[in-house]
Every structure is written in C-alpha cells, then in structure tokens.
Amino acid sequence: MKSYDIVIVGSGGAGLRAAVGALQENPDLDIMVVTKTMPTRSATCMAEGGINGVLDFPGQEDTLEAHSFDTVKGSDYLGDQEAIDFFVEKASEAVRETDFWGTPYSRCDDGRVACRLMGGHKHARTNYSADKTGHILLHSNFDYALKSGVQFRINSHLLDVAVEDGVCCGVVVRDTNTGEITPIRAKAVVLATGGYTRMFWARTSTPYIATGDGVAAALRAGVAFKDPEMVQFHPTGVANGGVLITEAARGEGGYLVNNKGQRFMADYAPDRMELAPRDITARAIETEIIEGRGYGEGLGAHVLLDLRHLGRERILERLPQIRHVAQLFENLDLVEQPVPIRPTAHYSMGGIDVIDHEHMKTAIPGLFAAGECSCVSIHGANRLGGNSLADAMVTGKQAGIGAASYVPDAGLKGDAPLKKLASKWRDHFREATSRKGGPTVPELREKLAATLWEGMGIFRTEEKLQAALNSVIDLQKEYETAVVGNENPICNTAYSHFLEVDTIFTLARCALVAAVARKESRGAHTRKDFTQRDDENFLKHSLVTINGDYHLDYRPVSINRYQPQERKY
C-alpha cells in the first residue's frame, strides 16, 4: 500500500498553498497532492474581483483592524473574531508572499500592488490582477508548487477518509483513468476540496467540480459540517445555468427591469438603485419573481438586465466579457437585447468544522481542512468579496504547516480500516454501475436543485424548508436506485458524477436540517417567518453530524472585540 507523510486532497488555491506550506515547513516530508481533475481546473481560477489584504504604504488609511471589523460585520457576527484577527494579518502577508513568488498583480504607478474597493469594505483593499485574479493566483501557485517539487496524483477522486482509533490514517481514492480503487496510507490528510454550491445544480456560478466531496467524506469520518445552511447568492447569474454576470454590469450603469418595464430597484433601494449591496439586490430580484413581475417560471424564471442605453461603444469597450457570457448562454447580443438574469448560488460559507484556526485542525487528529470546504468560521453568515481567495491562501498555508508539524510525532497507523473501506467501495462500484431501469442521475439532480431553490433559496420559511427536507429525504431514497448507465471501469465519468450527486444530496440534507432550526434571519439565511437576527438564541454555529441519522448541535461564536450591532450599510 502506498504511504505518505501527508496527503493533500484538492489542488485549488488552498490545496496548492497547503502543499507548498508543508514542504517549506519540512522539506523532508513525503507529500502527495491528490486531485480529481488536472490541478488548474479548480474553482479558484474563476475568481475575478481580487484578493483582500491590507498592504502597508505611505498614506495608507486602511488598517488590519478595519479589515477585521468589516469581516466581522459582513459575517453578521457569526464569524469567530479571534480567527478573523489572525486571518486578516495573514491575508496581508499572503499578498506580499505571492507577489514574491511571481503572481503578476496589477500595479499602481509607484510599483505597488493595485487594489480596488469592493462591496462591504470601508477601504480599498482588494488586490487584483485585471479581472482574472483567481486565474493568475491559481496558476502562480501551481507554478510555485512545481518549483517546490510538489507531486500530483491527478484524476484521483477522493472516496473516503479512513480513521483508526479516532485518528486519521489515510484516504481511499478512485483513479478515474483506470477505475482502480486504492487505499493510501497517510499520517496526515488535508482536505481542500472546495465548496458545495453545486447542490443548486442548475442555478450556480461555480464549476462542475464544486460538489463538496471533502465535506461529505469528513462527515462520514465523523467530523461535523458547520453552518451548512449558509450559502451566499450572487444577484446576477444568467437565467440559463447561473454563470456569473459580474458586478461590473451594474457598476457601469446597467438597469434591472421587471416584466412591467420598471426599474424595480426604486422600490427596494431608492438611493443606490442597482448599486445596492449584493444581498439586497438578490432579494429584490427574487421578490419581483415571486410576486409575478418576472418572466418565465420554475427555475428558469428571471428578470432582465438592460445595458442597451450604455451604447454599443461603451459595452464593447468596458463590458466585452459580460457580452460574451450573454452570447454564450442566452444566445443574444446585449447591445441589442436585455439579458435574462436571476440570483445564483455562489459561495459556501459553511464547511468542515475546524476547531483550531492556526493549524486548521478538525476534531479528528491528523485530519486538517482548508479553503472553501473548511469552516473556521471566517465568513460567518456572509462572506465579503475578495475574502475567499485570501481564505484559500491563508488557511491553505496554515493547514500545510499544521499537518507538517503534526507528522513527526504521528506514527503510521494500521491499514485495516483502509482496506475495509476500499473493498466497500469496490462493491459499491459494481452494484451501482450494474443497476438497470431506475431514474437517471441528472433527473434526480435537477429535482434536487429545484427543490432546494424553492425551499432553501433566497427566502426561507419553516413550511417551505420542512417540505424541502421531506422531498430531499424521498429523493435520497430514490437515488439508491439511480442508474449510472456505464459499467466500464476505465474513465467512468458517469460513475464519478453519480458519486458527486450522492454527495450533494447528503450535504443538502444537512443544510436543510440546520436551516429549519435557525429561526432567525442572519446574513445569507433569510427567513420570512423570522425576519430579525436573534442573538440571544442563535449567535452560535450549527453543527450537523451524521451517524445513521442527521444530528444538529451548536457551538457559541467566539467574540473578543466587537459586540454584535445591527448590520447596516
């Protein structure tokens, strides 16, 4: 059986940074990055806006404290303040460090890294590289990982994390090329598998890989899923599928219009109109649709984003990318036609319960988590723009250091649990792929997405959440009969997808369990039946575990500096 000191699962910003962090901490370690795609296909490459971090330069008014406060406030006070203080300090370091490794940031005339102002921030601290910050950050981290000698096992799909005597002892992966299911021993495992927003399949801005596999594996291993109900919605995704139309469209002066031809933002944010914060805009659009002032129905319902008044020249010059997206997904030219849009699931604030932010430890010794799949929590109930790339860099590095410093005192565990899990998965492959005559995976996946959008979308109520939970339980049963449709072990992407959808079913159910119980409105969690934040009862993290049944527990938020206030902008 192959064995390593550290196995890192996932090769987005967090996974790559963890690998380099671990090697820098201890170059003698034997480290392997296991990832289900070629490394650079991760969600990280899609980020456009930038990475937060306060840089010190003459005349700088911004401070680490200010970044910290904005993050706490943005989180609607569900963020853990001690962890956030640590995070903002490390975020600043991360920008300088990546600059030193080669990340080509955009520059000011005096040569320092350029930054922009993003929503929810008091100061401009979102450092960027044109409109492709995530892409350059991912590629420069990949380049640097290559330079540092990091080894990759690509097309390896994590199936499970193995635990012996309460201690992590490795992972079981499936080589998608060959179909081989292999146990890998490891003294430490870092999960960096990204978010779980794909549970809203037909309405999300995230890539196909964002199915929360690591969160589900950690759950099965016994680690809690923290704040699963906290999913951020971006107000403007194309109606067809949810790919992002960036803030730039509204920033340049685009109008949001309902089926009466009205700029409806006048009713929700008369002063700022289309430039209102993300959550207000998203709720406004959804209200228009619910109250019958949108177009279309079901998941395809939408309002319009109209840019025509900007004129051809301005659109071509300033918004070519957005025009291209409209062309690709809606088959129209927004120079001549408005584009159908609707909010889209964009970011997972919840994730694998991390109990030590400095080393990104979970409750299982030897198991670490980083990036969007992890939840410290830094983002609480709502993440600020630019904080997630910083999160991937900071928590990735800390998890790498955490794992590297854990390894010397940890012995290699036995391989019995690994072997047992591997053989369970081999049986599963045979059973699942030989099924005949049941529902298809895409069919149930679409039903799940529609159920979640209806019940756990932007507006939530007890009744709807409960109904969604019941449907998901039924669908999950039905899923046990779902047909893969391909028995070939070689490169069976249909089976990979079957696993991913299975995963989002589990995670959706966790999210619903927590959402029903959170009888308040906080950040992204908007309850129509409990419209106020309730600090007395809910200033705490939801913790869902599965052990036969789904179990909900809570943990208080760490508050050391800022007492909760009303969140107003």
Added chain:
Amino acid sequence: MQNFIFLIDRFDGTNSWRQRYEFPHKPGMTVLACLIHIKENIDPTLNFTASCRSAICGACAVRVNGNAVLACDTMVDDLREQWGEDTLTISPLGNAKVISDLVVKWDEKIHRLRKANTGLHARDEFSAHEGCRQSPEDMQAVSKQWDCILCGSCASECNKLSDDSTDFLEPFIYTHAARYAKDSRSKNPMEHVMDMERSGLWKCLHCMECVTKCPKGISPADDVALLRDLAYRAGCTEGPGPRHAKAFRTDLENTGRLNEVRLVPRTEGMTSAATKRLPFTLRMFSRGKLTPLEAARLFVADNKRVQDHDGLCRILEANRK
C-alpha cells in the same frame, strides 16, 4: 435548421470507433452543451471533461474537424457555418495520450512543464515579507503569457510535436518559461531559458499552428522567439539552431519580413535541407496532415510577422516532388 449530427471518436480503453449522434437542432448551443446533452440524454458512456464552462479552466478543449477549440466557448452554429456542413467530427486533442473518448492524459505534460522552472526567483531587493515592486508597463509585458489556461490546444496541432515529441515540448511550456524570463522581478531570467535551450528551443518550425489554435490569443511561437533571442544573446551561437535564429533575424532586419525559402537552406545548407526536411514533410503529407492548401493557411496564421507563405508553399511543393 437541420438536426445536429456529431461523429465522435470513441475509445473505451480497448476499442476505438467513431460514433454518430443525432438530435434536434436548438439555436445557441455550445459544443459543450451538446456533449452534455448527449451524455445526459443519449449515451451516459461518453467521456469528456469540463469544469468552469466559461473559458477559464482549460478543461474542455477538443478537436472539431481536426482543429482544437474550447468546447464551452464555441457555438455549434458558428462551426456549421464555418465548415459549411451539418455534421461535425469531434475528437480528442492531438499530441496527447487518450484515456477515453475525449479525455486526454495530462500527467506527462505536467512533468514536462517542470522543465520551464516555473515560479519566480525574485531579485535580491525584494523579499517574501515585503513583496516586490513593478511598474504597470513591466507587468503588462508578461500579462499575455499569464493568460494561458493550460488547455493544450496549442499542442494539439503543433507540427513539430507530431513529428517527434522526444526533443520538443508543448508550445505552452515555452510560454511558461517566457513569462518568468521576461518578468522584471526576475533575478536571473536565464534560469528559465537554458533548460528550454536544451529542450528543443531551436526546433520549432514556425508553422504557427499554436498561434491559430490558442483560445486566449497567446503566441507560443513568439515566446519561442523571445527565448531564442535571450539564449542567443547569452552566447548560444553555435549549431544549426542558433544559425537558423541568426538568419531569421537578418531577414527580419533586412526586409521586415521572413523569407522561409532562404531561411532553411541558409541554416541547414542546401543538401541537408533537402534531405533532412524531406522526411518530415513527407510524413506530414502521408498522414494527411498537410495539403498544399492547408499548408498555406497554416503558415500565414500570423500575417503581421510572417508573410511569406508563398515561399513556404514552394518549399512544400519542392519537397513533394
């Protein structure tokens, strides 16, 4: 409009075949949307990769009628118009090991990418603690090379790689080396050049396939030229490669354009040009990789710089006889 008809090159690990899929036309569908439609409604065994569906992750490159495109960023109606056919043939990227259907292997390519010594080794005045300084212009100078999404399209039809990939690298690897060699923050640009010099730098054929195929408008061929220039200046002036480069330069200086007809004999000598080039070109022809017409299209890709495509056609004609 007529139904969509796709002929897809299939491979299940043992057998290869070409499979036909037909379904009703819908306007505004990308190649990726069609592949997903097939997988989810007609044939779940079809394999391909995709992640971002917005032209930034590089996962979805495939060949349509022999030309690499990003499936998520290419409209089928445009392709049908371009080719004047309702039926399109989809196959995996060229110059890559096929795992199954449209899925190709990246392990070796990643391994080869290590040769570019990627990652910045910053100048002494900079530190990890303070970061670097760079002017906006200096950043702009490398920004194009940083657009690379590692999709592999440039390698798919690279004629040098098709001929022999043991002494040449995927075009994007030269682009990766160039982005560090050219970076004003770099302490020692040559550390990204010399390994390239030993890894086929002089063997690029200027066929410009990489340039026409790159969905991001990158020119790996230019990056090859840039690295050659750095190598040449650093004293790599011996051997046919550098002599070729010198001729290339002289031509550009004298005429502002490249004369491939003179270029080949001058670097390799008349007889050796005839004998060395002949097998390569013949191989290309015999594989059906080049027709004179295609060759013409192929060699004029970047007509801003390389204009003498008549000359290239003449070489091909001459070699054919």
